[in-house]
Amino acid sequence: MSDNDDNKEALLAQADGVVKTVRFVFLVILLFPVVFYFSLKIDFEKDKITDFVEQPLVENGIDPESGLIIDEHYELVNGTCSACHSINLVTQNSATREGWKELIVWMQKTQKLWDLGENEILILDYLEKNYAPKEQGRRAPLKDIDWYEL
Amino acid sequence: MDRKKFISSSIVVSAAAFLSSKFSFAEVLNEPENLVKSTQEKTVIPGKHQGLTILNPKPWNAETPPHLLDDDITPADKLFVRNNGLIPEEIDIDNWTLTIEGESADSKKTYTLAELKTRFKQYTYQLTLECGGNGRKEFSPPAKGNQWDLGAVGCPEWTGVRLKDVLADVGVKPDAVYIGYYGKDVHLTGDLEKVVISRGVPIKKAIQAESLIAWSINGEDLPVMNGYPLRLIFGGWPGSTSGKWLSKIVVRNKVHDGPKMGGKSYRVPKYPVAPGIKVPEEDMKIIEEMPVKSLITHPKTGAMVKGEKDFEVRGHAWAGDLSINAVHVSLDYGATWKLCQLSKALNKNAWQHFSIKLSLPQKGYYEVWARATDSNRVMQPMVIPNWNPKGYLNNACHRIAVKRV
Numbered sequence: 001m002s003d004n005d006d007n008k009e010a011l012l013a014q015a016d017g018v019v020k021t022v023r024f025v026f027l028v029i030l031l032f033p034v035v036f037y038f039s040l041k042i043d044f045e046k047d048k049i050t051d052f053v054e055q056p057l058v059e060n061g062i063d064p065e066s067g068l069i070i071d072e073h074y075e076l077v078n079g080t081c082s083a084c085h086s087i088n089l090v091t092q093n094s095a096t097r098e099g100w101k102e103l104i105v106w107m108q109k110t111q112k113l114w115d116l117g118e119n120e121i122l123i124l125d126y127l128e129k130n131y132a133p134k135e136q137g138r139r140a141p142l143k144d145i146d147w148y149e150l
Numbered sequence: 151m152d153r154k155k156f157i158s159s160s161i162v163v164s165a166a167a168f169l170s171s172k173f174s175f176a177e178v179l180n181e182p183e184n185l186v187k188s189t190q191e192k193t194v195i196p197g198k199h200q201g202l203t204i205l206n207p208k209p210w211n212a213e214t215p216p217h218l219l220d221d222d223i224t225p226a227d228k229l230f231v232r233n234n235g236l237i238p239e240e241i242d243i244d245n246w247t248l249t250i251e252g253e254s255a256d257s258k259k260t261y262t263l264a265e266l267k268t269r270f271k272q273y274t275y276q277l278t279l280e281c282g283g284n285g286r287k288e289f290s291p292p293a294k295g296n297q298w299d300l301g302a303v304g305c306p307e308w309t310g311v312r313l314k315d316v317l318a319d320v321g322v323k324p325d326a327v328y329i330g331y332y333g334k335d336v337h338l339t340g341d342l343e344k345v346v347i348s349r350g351v352p353i354k355k356a357i358q359a360e361s362l363i364a365w366s367i368n369g370e371d372l373p374v375m376n377g378y379p380l381r382l383i384f385g386g387w388p389g390s391t392s393g394k395w396l397s398k399i400v401v402r403n404k405v406h407d408g409p410k411m412g413g414k415s416y417r418v419p420k421y422p423v424a425p426g427i428k429v430p431e432e433d434m435k436i437i438e439e440m441p442v443k444s445l446i447t448h449p450k451t452g453a454m455v456k457g458e459k460d461f462e463v464r465g466h467a468w469a470g471d472l473s474i475n476a477v478h479v480s481l482d483y484g485a486t487w488k489l490c491q492l493s494k495a496l497n498k499n500a501w502q503h504f505s506i507k508l509s510l511p512q513k514g515y516y517e518v519w520a521r522a523t524d525s526n527r528v529m530q531p532m533v534i535p536n537w538n539p540k541g542y543l544n545n546a547c548h549r550i551a552v553k554r555v
Contacts, residue, residue: 084338086208092297103294110409112339136290138533142451142517145551150453150461 067091069130073122097128180236197373199227205296209233213301217450224304226367231375232281235346238334252400256321270311275360276500277385278305278468285544291426293541305501308383310364314357329356330406331393348408385499386470418538425537439470443545444522451550464505469524477504480519510554521547
């Protein structure tokens with residue numbers, strides 16, 4: 001009898017342990033989406049704030065997404081050029097209309113760029129106006145110096 | 151959750167994913183959107199130092215600001231990244247092979263990574279790697295391409311086998327003049343048949359003792375961005391000769407003619423030209439060794455010094471296949487020069503270190519200019535050297551701004 005009771009008690013204790021474990025796992029599973037939701041929610045709210053802060057940048061004439069100067073046909077330039085490479089390859093460069101045209105021809109010859117059709121003129125208009133070379137002479141002064149105490 | 155933390159943790163997750171499965175990190179590395187949440191945030195390339203300046207996330211190109219190159223031996227995470235295409239989709243090191251063939255090879259042989267490591271003697275050299283377009287930013291009229299400033303250079307220790315030992319094992323015909331490489335990187339269009347870049351060096355450079363087929367930087371695996379698991383390394387020559395994700399070497403009986411060997415790529419006019427001039431393709435020649443150059447790695451530009459106390463100026467100097475005879479610095483725009491202390495190179499094609507103590511004579515703005523002289527007594531120019539269509543080989547002396555306050 002007493003052996004049976006012991007067994008029963010042991011079984012009960014075991015069952016209790018299982019229940020506790022299941023309960024804990026259940027709680028974790030339940031909590032996971034809650035935590036996930038809140039982290040996302042906070043993140044979305046931050047996004048809203050960031051969007052608000054980004055507004056003046058757009059007024060500065062730079063598209064915050066691509067970094068391109070906002071002007072007629074910039075979406076076309078963004079869509080066409082970013083098909084293969086990042087837009088940084090456009091924004092860090094400058095050239096004359098002839099220079100940009102040469103680059104388009106080179107990309108068509110070696111990099112599988114398609115025939116741009118009527119868009120080519122629009123793209124060249126945009127690039128010539130917004131990404132023209134600046135004369136910097138044989139050696140430009142040092143600029144953008146971030147001064148600090150040595 | 152703080153947005154910055156959210157992004158950095160997503161980068162940590164990406165980095166962890168990258169470490170745990172070496173076979174499928176291309177989706178993380180080739181799609182910058184997976185790393186970049188907004189143009190306002192600082193992007194960090196997995197495996198690379200957060201201070202690197204990213205010029206282009208597709209294809210990945212990033213340079214190291216001079217003050218981060220202060221180490222004598224460049225740490226792997228501070229070595230610049232210069233890619234023409236995308237990281238290989240799959241890197242399976244157990245089945246990675248290197249094939250040697252070509253019209254001037256006696257036979258065609260294929261080696262696994264394990265065979266390369268066990269069949270040939272291993273060597274370690276400190277070798278300077280510099281992008282041919284380092285300094286392009288300063289050319290006027292501007293040259294197209296990534297606008298490298300100063301930091302597309304580094305000098306880590308590379309471990310591998312000598313290319314000449316492997317070539318000897320295959321056998322090279324007497325008519326061989328050039329070797330060319332092929333790698334597993336993927337063309338930007340995603341076309342797996344299209345070769346991204348396939349360049350090389352003349353046989354004479356290929357059989358130099360320090361020319362390696364390397365798998366390691368500073369005792370660790372190559373970073374994925376720098377060619378893991380196998381690459382060539384030719385110290386002192388344009389970085390583009392040192393093929394990454396190496397899978398094939400061809401021994402040629404003529405100058406190698408793979409993509410980016412011709413046209414304006416890695417070539418300069420045969421004769422001096424006026425800035426902006428159109429140069430016919432047949433008047434261009436392939437760049438071989440890089441010119442004499444130096445970099446001030448301490449202090450970082452913008453240092454304000456109190457009173458006339460001494461401060462140390464230090465950095466590195468290198469010169470293609472030559473060595474450095476002297477480094478001088480000037481505080482007066484080249485009117486007078488002071489001779490620096492100079493270390494010996496660890497081996498051929500390793501950079502040398504210079505240092506000097508300076509003090510500023512009175513309050514005001516100064517620039518420290520560094521000018522190296524190579525073993526042929528050729529010096530760095532103080533203004534931008536001869537213009538060329540693609541803006542290569544700018545070795546004008548490095549300038550930093552300092553102030554006495």
